[in-house]
Amino acid sequence: xxxxxxxxxxxxxxxxxxxxxxxxxxxxxxxxxxxxxxxxxxxxxxxxxxxxxxxxxxxxxxxxxxxxxxxxxxxxxxxxxxxxxxxxxxxxxxxxxxxxxxxxxxxx
Amino acid sequence: xxxxxxxxxxxxxxxxxxxxxxxxxxxxxxxxxxxxxxxxxxxxxxxxxxxxxxxxxxxxxxxxxxxxxxxxxxxxxxxxxxxxxxxxxxxxxxxxxxxxxxxxxxxx
Amino acid sequence: xxxxxxxxxxxxxxxxxxxxxxxxxxxxxxxxxxxxxxxxxxxxxxxxxxxxxxxxxxxxxxxxxxxxxxxxxxxxxxxxxxxxxxxxxxxxxxxxxxxxxxxxxxxx
Numbered sequence: 085x086x087x088x089x090x091x092x093x094x095x096x097x098x099x100x101x102x103x104x105x106x107x108x109x110x111x112x113x114x115x116x117x118x119x120x121x122x123x124x125x126x127x128x129x130x131x132x133x134x135x136x137x138x139x140x141x142x143x144x145x146x147x148x149x150x151x152x153x154x155x156x157x158x159x160x161x162x163x164x165x166x167x168x169x170x171x172x173x174x175x176x177x178x179x180x181x182x183x184x185x186x187x188x189x190x191x192x
Numbered sequence: 193x194x195x196x197x198x199x200x201x202x203x204x205x206x207x208x209x210x211x212x213x214x215x216x217x218x219x220x221x222x223x224x225x226x227x228x229x230x231x232x233x234x235x236x237x238x239x240x241x242x243x244x245x246x247x248x249x250x251x252x253x254x255x256x257x258x259x260x261x262x263x264x265x266x267x268x269x270x271x272x273x274x275x276x277x278x279x280x281x282x283x284x285x286x287x288x289x290x291x292x293x294x295x296x297x298x299x300x
Numbered sequence: 301x302x303x304x305x306x307x308x309x310x311x312x313x314x315x316x317x318x319x320x321x322x323x324x325x326x327x328x329x330x331x332x333x334x335x336x337x338x339x340x341x342x343x344x345x346x347x348x349x350x351x352x353x354x355x356x357x358x359x360x361x362x363x364x365x366x367x368x369x370x371x372x373x374x375x376x377x378x379x380x381x382x383x384x385x386x387x388x389x390x391x392x393x394x395x396x397x398x399x400x401x402x403x404x405x406x407x408x
Contacts (some may be wrong), residue, residue, distance in 0.1 A: 092202075092278060107235060107242055117234060117236035119204060120232065120233075120234075120235065122233070123337075124337055127306070127336065134323055134377045140336070142247070143202075166399050168361070168396060168397055169392065170306075170361070170390045172390050172391075173281075174280050176279045177263065177277050180277065183274050212344055224344065226343045227342050227345060228341040228342075229357070230341070275333065280388060282329070282386045282387075282388050283386070287382050
């Protein structure tokens with residue numbers, strides 16, 4: 085069922101904003117879990133200069149039905165004007181998928 | 193050929209269990225290589241509380257024909273009751289794919 | 301349009317070679333941005349022995365039309381004989397995609 089298809093989401097956040105942002109996503113059961121990779125160096129053009137910035141990278145697991153809610157959450161809460169919200173299709177084991185569905189069920 | 197299709201696998205493990213688990217996967221030539229990201233903070237619900245836990249994240253490269261063997265290995269050896277075993281379809285260069293196939297060939 | 305399809309690229313590099321390699325990819329606008337994860341432990345077979353090596357993992361975002369140029373860049377500049385160049389199909393928000401396209405436009 086497309087509805088419960090497992091998804092991986094990747095975003096980056098400033099270090100000081102990461103924990104409250106991610107815990108709210110978990111609290112609202114928009115994601116089943118998140119892994120925060122600290123000390124990531126990001127490199128990109130910024131005002132005509134190649135810039136390096138310290139960020140955290142966050143890898144989240146959720147199901148297809150939560151994607152719309154997550155997009156709205158990002159629009160309202162992500163500190164960047166154009167936040168990275170990368171969504172990947174993944175395969176997981178049935179038992180793990182059942183755990184993901186249970187953890188993102190708001191009637192928990 | 194589907195049989196040799198390249199795959200990326202992501203899992204998380206407790207720090208103290210990671211090295212033996214991954215080296216056995218390499219030793220049995222179930223994976224071509226693994227990258228271990230230490231100091232990952234994982235966040236999820238645990239017994240009605242949002243919990244943060246220090247883990248390692250492991251990114252492994254293998255081919256489609258090894259997936260079944262990897263799933264069995266996880267069932268027997270992974271320390272978690274419902275381990276994360278995320279499989280992604282990827283594209284790689286031919287020369288790298290040939291290296292992956294050679295490294296996961298048990299007649300090596 | 302396939303041409304502008306968003307892509308995620310993963311590679312690994314020795315620590316001392318990473319920054320110049322990635323900044324040149326950004327400078328040439330072959331990628332929109334890169335996230336460098338330091339202190340990754342890589343494990344694989346090397347001359348009949350399981351070897352562990354300290355590397356950096358780099359996660360890059362770009363569009364489909366840049367992939368050919370990136371492959372050529374890797375052939376000429378990557379320090380490994382058989383470099384890892386893992387390409388994944390991803391979904392991103394329209395505004396972020398427009399930013400990616402702008403950042404990889406050489407007429408910038």
